[in-house]
Amino acid sequence: MELNPRTSRLKRTPPPGSVPGTFIMPEDALPPKVVVYSYDKNGVIEKNLGGIEELKSHFSEFKHLYHWVSIRGIGDKQFLEGLAEYFSIHRLVLGDIVNVYQRPKLEEHAKHLFIVSRMLYQNSAGEMFNEQVSVFLGENYVISIQERHDEMLNPVKERLIHGKGYIRSSKPDFLAYAIIDAILDLFFPLLEKFGDYLDELEDELLSDIPKRRFMSEIQESKRELIIIRRTIWQERDKITDLLRTNTPLITESTRLFIKDAYDHSIQVMDIVESFREVTSSLMDIYLSSVNNRMNQIMKVLAVISTLFIPLTFIVGIYGMNFQRTNPVTGEAMPLSMPELYSPYGYFSVMVVMALIVCVQLYIFYRKGWLGKT
Amino acid sequence: MELNPRTSRLKRTPPPGSVPGTFIMPEDALPPKVVVYSYDKNGVIEKNLGGIEELKSHFSEFKHLYHWVSIRGIGDKQFLEGLAEYFSIHRLVLGDIVNVYQRPKLEEHAKHLFIVSRMLYQNSAGEMFNEQVSVFLGENYVISIQERHDEMLNPVKERLIHGKGYIRSSKPDFLAYAIIDAILDLFFPLLEKFGDYLDELEDELLSDIPKRRFMSEIQESKRELIIIRRTIWQERDKITDLLRTNTPLITESTRLFIKDAYDHSIQVMDIVESFREVTSSLMDIYLSSVNNRMNQIMKVLAVISTLFIPLTFIVGIYGMNFQRTNPVTGEAMPLSMPELYSPYGYFSVMVVMALIVCVQLYIFYRKGWLGKT
């Protein structure tokens, strides 16, 4: 899994000392695709917008409707500045949209709420993304700004268009909630995949050959969980803020749904915490299986050495050149290794060695050195 | 123990992007068995109910009684929706009943309290369950909704039918308390079993042969304790909420009993915490006994090697082919291994080697290498 390209998270902040609220467009920022959905109980008008002027005229034309302005891509400075001017967005907030490593947070401004969410997901090609979604909730509009062109918010769009649930009969706060909840829901399939990955890793780990790559895979999982964990904690804090704020922009009936989203965030946190326990127990298992392997190697070495070293000593004895007769004086030396000259000497030595081996094997067996353990 | 089927806890949430409050019936949901117990000080009427209509007519017939509607099994969508309509249950709450991995919690609604408990128990066949029990406490009724058909709440039923304790002379809040407390009480036999299991594991661990499966058993115990711990923490939080809420649905006299339930939850937490300590000390014992084993193996290897290597060297010396006389010139070479030609040479060498062995054994004994340690 690759949520955490190594130092990339450090690079996009504007250089130190720049004017606060400066926004330096990331080089790889995509051009915005702007779609507005204007709706009330009775229907939805969907329209692609070409620029800020078109947006303004659309808004003045459909004053009586609620609007969702969906912007995907942040690469058009002029457009964003026009947007900021039209909706009275503070310069610093504009900076937060473009300098895209903001933590999930809620800010109350005079005319709107500014809500930052982080969207962690895997696209159909298997790539991982950690994308920022900024949402503005005003009296009669919701603006969502995504970094990329993906269609992760399509389920919300579908529900809006098909009029499912409360979404079209409620005020825009419900739409904003729906977006936030949809982003939160994306954690579940991600964590499901993560869980499968950890289960696989555990199965491999228990299949007895500790490979070195496990180490770095476990470490990486750990770090990724830390990122997910931090994100979900901040999401939870944001939702708590949403529950506590007493802005008239959020209605009582929507608050109940936000409470539900809060429960979801707690669920995600529970899962993440249990995964952290799993990774730390994987680490323990890995270390213990490395240890075990060492033990096995030592055991083989000990068994072989202990079996053969005494035998080698014995055969060494009978390789000594003590003579029966002094070659010079011819004197007989009957104490010099008489076994060598006995007809059954060789045979007896072989038998003795076989016995030693048997006894040793029996001891090893009793000690459990011959088993697998 | 098997409280924690590996990734299962991730699967039942409705798919991301679905309408909030959607409930997708789990495939293996059981059809509901509905029983109503209508009671006052004087007696109890027990009746099996076939459907929502029967329930309604029963309620309107016995207006002056208190009712406990016990529902076991959540597999009938229509029934649940009828129930929700009759008792003004919010759609999101209905979702919480069916999407059965909710954490224990208390929600106050206009006409009732909604209380979620998790029931951890082992049935008579030894299977482990982590079941959700949802309780609604209204003015004159308690509704309990269980996932499964088990009879874990029977003790409460017995007390109600036999009129033991305050249960029939109090308002329904006491019944709700009795259900919550009965669920909490189920932790005790579970933990007793868990404790026995840990004691056994410890006994095995101390019986000297570290088997590899210990590792994964300890790890699994650890994870299960984490699940139990999280559940009991959340139960405690729920009970604290019950104590703090100022709804008129809970009477002062019942509050005292809830305080007692709070004490029970603290007791469970204490036990769980001490078990966590036990598992972590089991881990230490396991690792240290693996280490110990390594030490023993090394000791045997070292003793054998150290005993025989010098001896093998000595016999090697007397295996060298230095000659007494130069075979070509016939010149005598008296410095070449004179021991070989001494009558007591072989005998002396054997004695010297025996002495070396004795000295080494004495040293090993002093170092404590020959003991068991």
Next chain:
Amino acid sequence: MELNPRTSRLKRTPPPGSVPGTFIMPEDALPPKVVVYSYDKNGVIEKNLGGIEELKSHFSEFKHLYHWVSIRGIGDKQFLEGLAEYFSIHRLVLGDIVNVYQRPKLEEHAKHLFIVSRMLYQNSAGEMFNEQVSVFLGENYVISIQERHDEMLNPVKERLIHGKGYIRSSKPDFLAYAIIDAILDLFFPLLEKFGDYLDELEDELLSDIPKRRFMSEIQESKRELIIIRRTIWQERDKITDLLRTNTPLITESTRLFIKDAYDHSIQVMDIVESFREVTSSLMDIYLSSVNNRMNQIMKVLAVISTLFIPLTFIVGIYGMNFQRTNPVTGEAMPLSMPELYSPYGYFSVMVVMALIVCVQLYIFYRKGWLGKT
């Protein structure tokens, strides 16, 4: 030390599903010894009471005095129920007295305070106890209920009888404080013993032979400290509650003394925390000395092997059967091991080997392998 009989703490709770407030008398409960001390500034009347009726008549006879009813042993259900009725003790509280694994706590009731303490001590025979003491503080009485027949509260009795300190000239709240403080004071000799035990363990550990039993002894100390720690934390919380409560039963002057008891509880906590550090450092020392031992064993093995393996190789060379003359052709082979045929060959080889040994020993010495480390 044995504060923690393994699973016993799980057994005494009444079975799941029983009526709340049920009390199931533990089988080994002792029959109560009841003594009443009725006192005022001028003197003390001590009287053994046979039953609840005698108590009632004593109370009505000496209305103008303060009373301390000391009950040791909880094995008489009838007596306890009579007591509960006479002093308006709630059924749940009665259950707390008999189900004797309650945590230290303070409960305010209409007519009295209910205070649970845990008394950890070692009797003169060296046995460890973890006993529950329940105290009721009323307008003009204190009731103390102990599980066992021990005389650990005798110092308080002595002070009462001999009129030492404020005890007789104050209201019953001071007596209640004196009992609580006496129980708290019992931690000190216990911890002193524990400290001695840990010091001994450390001395043994540093005396160089890591025995396996250390492991389990350290683990057990750890667990016992956890029990003591939990108890003292809960005691402290209880005392804090006593300080904060605004019941008229506790006078301002006694509050000052309770503050002193609070300081004692903090002292105990400090000692317990430092003992926890000691046990964890004992663990470190144990592990490191096991490690060290391994190192020593390896060092001996390495030194012996490294010394002798090259020598064995050398003597092996001279054991090869290369011939000076081809036994078949009789041809001379002057390159075949000429050393064997030199008069000083053997001598030189021995010298060379001695040199090798010396050089190796010097290297080992430089590397510090010959020291003790």
Next chain:
Amino acid sequence: MELNPRTSRLKRTPPPGSVPGTFIMPEDALPPKVVVYSYDKNGVIEKNLGGIEELKSHFSEFKHLYHWVSIRGIGDKQFLEGLAEYFSIHRLVLGDIVNVYQRPKLEEHAKHLFIVSRMLYQNSAGEMFNEQVSVFLGENYVISIQERHDEMLNPVKERLIHGKGYIRSSKPDFLAYAIIDAILDLFFPLLEKFGDYLDELEDELLSDIPKRRFMSEIQESKRELIIIRRTIWQERDKITDLLRTNTPLITESTRLFIKDAYDHSIQVMDIVESFREVTSSLMDIYLSSVNNRMNQIMKVLAVISTLFIPLTFIVGIYGMNFQRTNPVTGEAMPLSMPELYSPYGYFSVMVVMALIVCVQLYIFYRKGWLGKT
């Protein structure tokens, strides 16, 4: 990296027992360079000041302007005392400026806010500094006092001179904010370098040869992160204090910008926390690769020993001197090592040994001992 010269942080406090507020000029304190920037919407006057008198006359001359007095170097006691007198700076505060190991903090005084920041940066020559910047924010002035002559606050100066952003059109509180934010911004390039360093270290660690210096490098990184972490926590607390204080010196519009600085501090904390995780995982990787290396060494030793020890035993057997005929009696001994006298004996032995090697190699291969692992 070298943020943490070992005990230096302990030395500069005035000696114990000195009068509070004493300031002992550090020996290496640099003479102050004083520059005043007096500005309003329309322009900036920049002036080098020679002494306190010049400062006073400048201030009385340009009463209608805002002033930034930038002081770099704290080595002139007389000047500082003059400054303190003119701006009513408390003696203790003066001490805080000179005893330069103050933690970041905010103090509210009658006529000004006193704000301490710590500036962590690397100058162009690669040296690391942990410098204290003290800021006074008054009605119409900001005084910044730096320890060293560096130009790290130049970006703020540039913005002031070129009138970029709100800086010249706002009150001095915005300038103070700009200074604090500029100092906070310096954490980012520092952490970027730190991140690169950790990435390099990880790459090296994974390149298979655990060098010993890694240990101390990781440890040092850990300690440096702790310093950075403590600093940024205290910075955050300071900023929180700035947000909470209700002094009229800070305007509502600036407060919004301070909130942005708060977000930056949170970002820095997130990065630091993730780096701490990285160092602890580096430690794990290091330890595991040391372990691994040990395993590899043992494996080589075991493979070689296990291959050759049996072979050496076999060749030892055929080196025994059992004779075919008794050299004394001439008696034939057909049981004595008949293989030696068979024409294919040697050949067969060699084949047998080759087979043993093959079998062993196969077993090792199956056990995975021949791979890299």
Next chain:
Amino acid sequence: MELNPRTSRLKRTPPPGSVPGTFIMPEDALPPKVVVYSYDKNGVIEKNLGGIEELKSHFSEFKHLYHWVSIRGIGDKQFLEGLAEYFSIHRLVLGDIVNVYQRPKLEEHAKHLFIVSRMLYQNSAGEMFNEQVSVFLGENYVISIQERHDEMLNPVKERLIHGKGYIRSSKPDFLAYAIIDAILDLFFPLLEKFGDYLDELEDELLSDIPKRRFMSEIQESKRELIIIRRTIWQERDKITDLLRTNTPLITESTRLFIKDAYDHSIQVMDIVESFREVTSSLMDIYLSSVNNRMNQIMKVLAVISTLFIPLTFIVGIYGMNFQRTNPVTGEAMPLSMPELYSPYGYFSVMVVMALIVCVQLYIFYRKGWLGKT
């Protein structure tokens, strides 16, 4: 360092069950040296006092002055009781003075503040002390009671006598502050020494020979840091209490100085925390260098074994007694070790073995086994 004589801290509490407020004079308590300094703006009168009567008459004589009664030594029960009576000191407080293991704390009484500080210092002879200093701050007096005769508060005395700083022109609260701050300042030289000690330890640890005593030295440092840490935390809490209390005994101007003392306590805590990190990293370094040493030993063993075991096998082969001719039949056996009979056989074998050694050395070099690591 020796701040922590092993169980001594447990012994001085009065025996369990004694009357609260009992004070049992420690056996080694020193007789008090009492000096009074009576001062106002204009001068100081210093007088040694012989007993309580002299004190009383001195106080009534100089009613218009402020007094500092400095008592060093607590061994005179009568004097202390006289003091308590004259200054209305509560019996429990008197106990706190004599039972000298009180934690730093602040108590407000009717007529004075009672402030306990712990003074950790090393006297000129290098001995460590952990002494209790009790301070009473009244309307016109300060009483300081030290356990020992040391002169650690002399700097305060000097400042008082020479009229430095605010000390003589302020009310007694400033004097009390000065004493508390002087005690706090003593932490700095202590920690400086501790830091030097840790630096030395680290240097030794990195100088490559892990000695066993390091283990216990690190452990001891850890425990001592825990004592220092607890003390400084409690000091900080005490100072916070001083800042928060609204007694008229503390003037607003002194409060500012107490804030400065608070900053000092934070500084000490920062240093202590960083030292804790250092000790834990020392532990890591120690363990890793023990590990490393093991690795080195194994490497030497492996290199030597792996070099010589194959060679020993080869020379073993040529030591086998396969004959060229069957000694009995005289039949030639050309397959039996022909190398032995080739003129260049010996030479070739030597060359082959030299080659094997070279190849092995090259492999070891490539694996980095020959370096130092």
